[in-house]
Amino acid sequence: MKKNIFKLLALATVFTISLQSCTVEIREDADKPTTDGSGTTTGSVMSGSGTLNGTITKDLTIKKGTYYIDGLVRITDGVKLTIEPGATFYAKTTTTSGLIILKGAKAYMEGTATEPIVFTTESKKPGDWCGITIYGDAPIKANGGGSTATSEDGLNQIYGGTDVGSNSGVYRYIRVEYGGKKIGDGTSEFNNITFYAVGSGTIVENIVSYKGTDDGVEFFGGTVSAKNFISYGNFDDSFDWQDGWYGQDNSNWFAYQTGTGNFGMEIESSNNADANFPKVSGLTLIRATGTNPETAGSSEISAIQFKKHGNGKFSNVYIEGYKNTGGKNAYPVLIQDSPTDVSQVIAGKIAVTPINVVNSDNAGVWGYSGFTSTAPKTITNSAVAKVSITGGIWSTVEGVDLTSLLK
Numbered sequence: 001m002k003k004n005i006f007k008l009l010a011l012a013t014v015f016t017i018s019l020q021s022c023t024v025e026i027r028e029d030a031d032k033p034t035t036d037g038s039g040t041t042t043g044s045v046m047s048g049s050g051t052l053n054g055t056i057t058k059d060l061t062i063k064k065g066t067y068y069i070d071g072l073v074r075i076t077d078g079v080k081l082t083i084e085p086g087a088t089f090y091a092k093t094t095t096t097s098g099l100i101i102l103k104g105a106k107a108y109m110e111g112t113a114t115e116p117i118v119f120t121t122e123s124k125k126p127g128d129w130c131g132i133t134i135y136g137d138a139p140i141k142a143n144g145g146g147s148t149a150t151s152e153d154g155l156n157q158i159y160g161g162t163d164v165g166s167n168s169g170v171y172r173y174i175r176v177e178y179g180g181k182k183i184g185d186g187t188s189e190f191n192n193i194t195f196y197a198v199g200s201g202t203i204v205e206n207i208v209s210y211k212g213t214d215d216g217v218e219f220f221g222g223t224v225s226a227k228n229f230i231s232y233g234n235f236d237d238s239f240d241w242q243d244g245w246y247g248q249d250n251s252n253w254f255a256y257q258t259g260t261g262n263f264g265m266e267i268e269s270s271n272n273a274d275a276n277f278p279k280v281s282g283l284t285l286i287r288a289t290g291t292n293p294e295t296a297g298s299s300e301i302s303a304i305q306f307k308k309h310g311n312g313k314f315s316n317v318y319i320e321g322y323k324n325t326g327g328k329n330a331y332p333v334l335i336q337d338s339p340t341d342v343s344q345v346i347a348g349k350i351a352v353t354p355i356n357v358v359n360s361d362n363a364g365v366w367g368y369s370g371f372t373s374t375a376p377k378t379i380t381n382s383a384v385a386k387v388s389i390t391g392g393i394w395s396t397v398e399g400v401d402l403t404s405l406l407k
Contacts, residue, residue: 052089052099062087064115069097072130072155077104085115085173090122091129096183098130098190101168103137103159103197111173113206116394120177126235127213130190131179136168137161138199140221141244141272149220149243151196154183159196160243164223166199173206173394180213180235189214192234198224200247209234210397215266216255219245228389230402231255235294237266238285242310244275251281252387256405258288262300264322267310273343277311277350282387284406287321299328302367303360304352307336311349318386322360331367332357332379338371346375354382 048065052073064086091097111117121128140160142149148160179192192212200223208230209216216231221243231238238255264285269275303319322330357363366377391403
């Protein structure tokens with residue numbers, strides 16, 4: 001989670017220029033076909049090849065095949081994007097590329113275990129592109145208790161609303177690789193996958209977020225839940241949220257941190273003590289030997305961190321490999337401030353149990369940063385196993401089935 005002060009005017013100028021140069025409209029079937037250097041878009045269907053660019057203002061179906069994403073592609077309010085199993089997208093890296101599902105749009109990306117939908121790049125370098133961002137109108141609690149807020153990605157989108165069951169579509173059997181591109185002045189980043197106020201009517205299942213340079217996934221408020229979620233090798237936090245996200249039906253989350261990584265989970269509620277708590281059943285966080293934080297000497301090396309009234313109830317938790325690094329202590333659970341301890345932990349809005357902490361330092365206690373808890377937590381290990389996720393082609397990257405790391 002980045003806390004940068006954006007140079008909004010400069011960013012707005014960048015994106016205005018980008019949109020002026022590439023905005024297109026998908027034509028109706030009766031219109032003359034739209035062609036480009038990579039293939040042909042005939043009417044509202046792309047069949048096997050082509051390039052997505054600009055602003056999509058009419059329903060579009062993309063068949064199995066190989067495609068390119070060139071620039072920031074926006075799916076607008078009222079438009080339905082359908083992507084069929086076996087479609088692979090390569091984001092162009094010579095420009096700022098990303099897929100943006102705006103508030104009111106719906107995307108039906110329904111891959112299968114044997115024919116996933118893949119978003120990647122040809123150069124396969126972390127930070128190559130902006131990943132996928134989805135905006136909705138489910139409730140949030142922003143700083144000061146606000147029910148709406150402006151997105152942190154530099155696109156200046158207003159997110160948040162009152163529709164708890166808001167539906168942004170279906171996202172199933174998808175891999176998103178090498179996102180987290182820096183934008184504008186270079187201080188702000190996209191995540192591999194970002195949910196802004198997305199509602200519980202949205203289905204998110206069997207997702208891989210692979211080697212992005214920011215968070216594996218970040219939730220900004222909303223009520224959406226996710227099942228069978230794999231976050232691998234992301235540079236910042238594997239799972240991250242704020243603005244009072246409270247998805248209630250999350251299960252089988254697996255994070256594997258390797259090379260560079262900060263917290264396994266970074267959790268806050270934007271200083272709202274009354275935010276509802278999310279729930280995750282089945283959580284496995286593993287930190288490989290030799291993994292270091294983005295900034296040398298940083299204390300961002302614990303498994304689960306709560307701050308600014310962040311909360312949540314997690315059951316069947318398995319934690320492995322969180323070792324003291326660079327003179328800093330790593331904890332299975334870290335509380336960053338006294339208000340969070342008093343209003344969330346002691347008030348019963350944070351629970352991490354049953355838990356099994358393996359091959360980690362400070363395994364028997366919770367950590368408290370810069371204050372003394374009046375009711376410090378200790379940890380008694382239970383026989384919790386790693387989560388079980390059925391792998392296959394959908395979870396295989398560079399010849400490795402990521403679910404094999406759970407064996």
